Amino acid sequence: MVIDQKLQKAEEAIKKTTQNINPRYRLGYHIMGEGNWINDPNGLVQYKGEYHVFYQHHPYDENWGPMHWGHVKSKDLVNWEYAPIALAPGDEYDRDGCFSGSAVNNNGELTLIYTGHNYINQEEDTFYQTQNIAVSTDGVVFEKVGQNPVIAHPPEDSAHHFRDPKVWKHNNQWYMVVGNSTKDQTGRVILYKSQDLRKWEYVGVLAQSDGTLGYMWECPDFFELGEKHILLISPQGIESKGDDYNNLFQTGYFVGEYDYEKNEYEKGEFLELDHGHDFYAAQTLVDEKGRRIVIGWMDMWESEMPTKQDGWCGALTIPRELTLGKNNAVSMNPIDEIVELREAKSVELENKSISDYHLAKENSSLLEIKAEFDLTDCKAESVGLTIKGVEEEEVVITYHIRDEKLSLDCSKMGKKEDGVRTTELVNDGKLTLRIFLDRSSIELFANDGMKTMTSRIYPNEERLGLMCFANKGEVNVKEFTYWKLKDIWK
Known part of the structure; x- marks a missing residue:
C-alpha cells in the first residue's frame, strides 16, 4: 500500500x-x-x-x-x-x-x-x-x-x-x-x-x-x-x-x-x-x-x-x-470495567448522621467518590458534596430535597459565567451520588444513572478535600467512600 x-x-x-504540552489539565x-x-x-x-x-x-x-x-x-x-x-x-x-x-x-x-x-x-x-x-x-x-x-x-x-x-x-x-x-x-x-x-x-x-x-x-x-x-x-x-x-x-x-x-x-x-x-x-x-x-x-x-x-x-x-x-x-x-481504575480506598462515613459537614482531607486529582444519603426522615433542606480547593475554589453538588432538584455548580472552578446546571431528580427515600473526578472534568451519576451531569472544570488551587454536607437539618449518611484512580496515560 x-x-x-x-x-x-x-x-x-x-x-x-x-x-510542548502543558500537563496541568491533562486527563488521567x-x-x-x-x-x-x-x-x-x-x-x-x-x-x-x-x-x-x-x-x-x-x-x-x-x-x-x-x-x-x-x-x-x-x-x-x-x-x-x-x-x-x-x-x-x-x-x-x-x-x-x-x-x-x-x-x-x-x-x-x-x-x-x-x-x-x-x-x-x-x-x-x-x-x-x-x-x-x-x-x-x-x-x-x-x-x-x-x-x-x-x-x-x-x-x-x-x-x-x-x-x-x-x-x-x-x-x-x-x-x-x-x-x-x-x-x-x-x-x-x-x-x-x-x-x-x-x-x-x-x-x-x-x-x-x-x-x-x-x-x-x-x-x-x-x-x-x-x-x-x-x-x-x-x-x-x-x-x-x-x-x-x-x-x-x-x-x-x-x-x-x-x-x-x-x-x-x-x-x-x-x-x-x-x-x-x-x-x-x-x-x-x-x-x-x-x-x-x-x-x-x-x-x-x-x-x-x-x-x-x-x-x-x-x-x-x-x-x-x-x-x-x-x-x-x-x-x-x-x-x-471502570472499577479497574481503583487504587487506594478510603471509607469516610458509614451510617452516620451529620448536621453540618464532614471533610475528607484528600488532595488527589483522580478520584471516584460514592455517597449515599438516607432521605426517609431527613429534616435538612438540602444535602450534597463539595470538592474544595485550599482557598476560594470549589465545585458544589446540591440536592434540594423538597424541590427534588439536583444542581452542579462549577462557577468557582473555571466556569465563572453560566456555571450552574440543574435538573429534576425524583427520590424514593435515598440519594446516591457516584462521581468521577479527573484533572479537568467531573462526571456525576445520580440515583443509579437516572440523571447524569458532565462538566469540564479548571482548578488553579491545590485541593483541600471532599466535603459531605447537610443544610438546615440532619441527614444520615449511609456511605461516603472514595478511591484514588490510576493514570492510564503515565
Whole structure:
C-alpha cells in the first residue's frame, strides 16, 4: 500500500505538538488527543477483540480546523492506546474535512463511513457534504474506496447540512441514518439502505422537528434498547426552557416503536441525555456482551477552553452503559470495567448522621467518590458534596430535597459565567451520588444513572478535600467512600 503523505504529515505535526504540552489539565483516564484539537467521538466499534474509538481531530492546531480521524483502541474500555491517524482530508469528495461518522465490521473488513466536507465559499460558510467509505483489514491502516462518494447528494428538499452517517445491520440489510436539515431550516434524520455498503437507496425521513427542536439534527444514532427504539440526536438551535436546553447545543433522545417495513417511527418527547455543561455528539456501539455503550464529547461549542493555551483541546467521556428504566427513561452508568481504575480506598462515613459537614482531607486529582444519603426522615433542606480547593475554589453538588432538584455548580472552578446546571431528580427515600473526578472534568451519576451531569472544570488551587454536607437539618449518611484512580496515560 502506498504511504499516504497526508496522514504522514499529520502524524509528524502531532508528534511535534506533544513536546510542548502543558500537563496541568491533562486527563488521567479519559480519551483525549495526543495534542491539538479533538471533538466528536466517531466509529465506535469492537473489532478483532479490541474496542476502537475514533474522534474528530485537527492535528495542526489547538482550534477546530480541517477534520481528520484520530484513533485510540483498547482491550477493556479502560486502558487506551493511540493508533495512527486513520483519515485525512484532501481528496475530491472530502477536500476540506473528514467529518463525523461510524464504523462497522463487514465480514472481517473494518469499514468507516464518514462525511466529506467541501467548501464552496469558506468565508460565507457555504459548502456541500457527501458520504464516503474507507476500509481496513488490520483495524489500523485505512484505504478510501474507489466508489466514493457512496452518497453524493442529499434529497432534493434538503439544505446543505447532510452529515454524520450512523450505519447498522438489520435482517442482512445495511441501514444508515444521516443528520439533515430541510430548506426551511427544520432539523431531521433521514434513512438509507444498502446491500453492500457501496450503493445506497434513499428510504425517507425517519423523524423530523415539530418546529421546536432546532434547525439541524447532528450525530444521529438509532438502536433498540429494552424492546424500544431509541433515536439519539444532537440538535442545534433549541431555545433554552427553564432548567432544560441551557447549553449552546444539546444531546438527547426519543423513545418509540419502529416499523422497518413502513419506515414509521412513533415516538415520545425529546429528553436530554446529560444535564451538565459539557456533553455533545454522543455515539453508541453494541459490544459482544450485548451492552449498549455510549461515549460523548466532553466539551461544548463556544465555551471557555483554557487548555488551548496548553497545546491541546477536547476530550471524551468515560464509556457508559445505557439501559431503559422506569417510564421509558434512559439511564447511563459507568461501564463495570471502570472499577479497574481503583487504587487506594478510603471509607469516610458509614451510617452516620451529620448536621453540618464532614471533610475528607484528600488532595488527589483522580478520584471516584460514592455517597449515599438516607432521605426517609431527613429534616435538612438540602444535602450534597463539595470538592474544595485550599482557598476560594470549589465545585458544589446540591440536592434540594423538597424541590427534588439536583444542581452542579462549577462557577468557582473555571466556569465563572453560566456555571450552574440543574435538573429534576425524583427520590424514593435515598440519594446516591457516584462521581468521577479527573484533572479537568467531573462526571456525576445520580440515583443509579437516572440523571447524569458532565462538566469540564479548571482548578488553579491545590485541593483541600471532599466535603459531605447537610443544610438546615440532619441527614444520615449511609456511605461516603472514595478511591484514588490510576493514570492510564503515565
